[in-house]
Amino acid sequence: MLLITGPLFAGKRECAAKLLGVPMERLADLAVWDVQDLAAAAPDLTALADALAARPVVIATEVGGGVVPVDPAQRAAREAAGRLSCLLAARAETVVRVCCGIPQLLKGEWPC
């Protein structure tokens, strides 16, 4: 599995399509994105990570920067999102972080 992470609006999906050599319209066949939004409601993050890791490409937005939210539900959601990304990165063969549309390899080898 290839995990692509990075800040909001960093161009992660465009980057994924480019790395995989598929048009944007076909990205959904291979990739699942905004998985950070799945974390808060998941009863078991490990099971969620295992299920997501079966997909060829998983895309998660980094949401852990900035001040810890005052709202308990937002705080828990952010915590779960971060922990999910760590679990995904541990399962991924390759981890790429995208910033300003530019991919940087954090783990593994570039997909050819």
Added chain:
Amino acid sequence: MFTLLIGGSASGKSDLAEGMVCRLPGPRVYIATMQAFDDECRARIARHRARRAGKGFSTVESPLAAQLAGVPAGANALLECLSNLAANEMYDPAGQGPEAALAGVLALAARCPHLTVVTNEVFSGGADYEGDTLSYLRALAGINRALAARADRVAEVVCGLPNWLKGGPA
């Protein structure tokens, strides 16, 4: 050479950018984009001016992209910062939208031997935004990506140090 530097608040991106531009031969122009709305703005501007003093920069005030035309040809320019320029183009009554900020910076890059642009990392604090904040983030991110694609080198600044995402130290 067109360099884009992105970093969070107080990441040391201004110091790093000024240091890079000061190592270049030739005239240096600092492009100031902040409008002095209140005392906090004025204090910030004064702090930046004091830091630049004696480094040989002339200053061009350019809260809007149209004023970038005042940057003399052949100058090594430092634009600080893109996030102000974009906000001014989006929200100032005289603003022409975020596209104007992008077009202005691209045109500037074409006529400066060295252009260094500083922009802000404001995209890692979650996705719970709406309205103007969401539109602004989306627009600034779009400009950041477009400039990063055009730039010869791009670095994310951490603790005053560049993490090169594209290109590298000259």
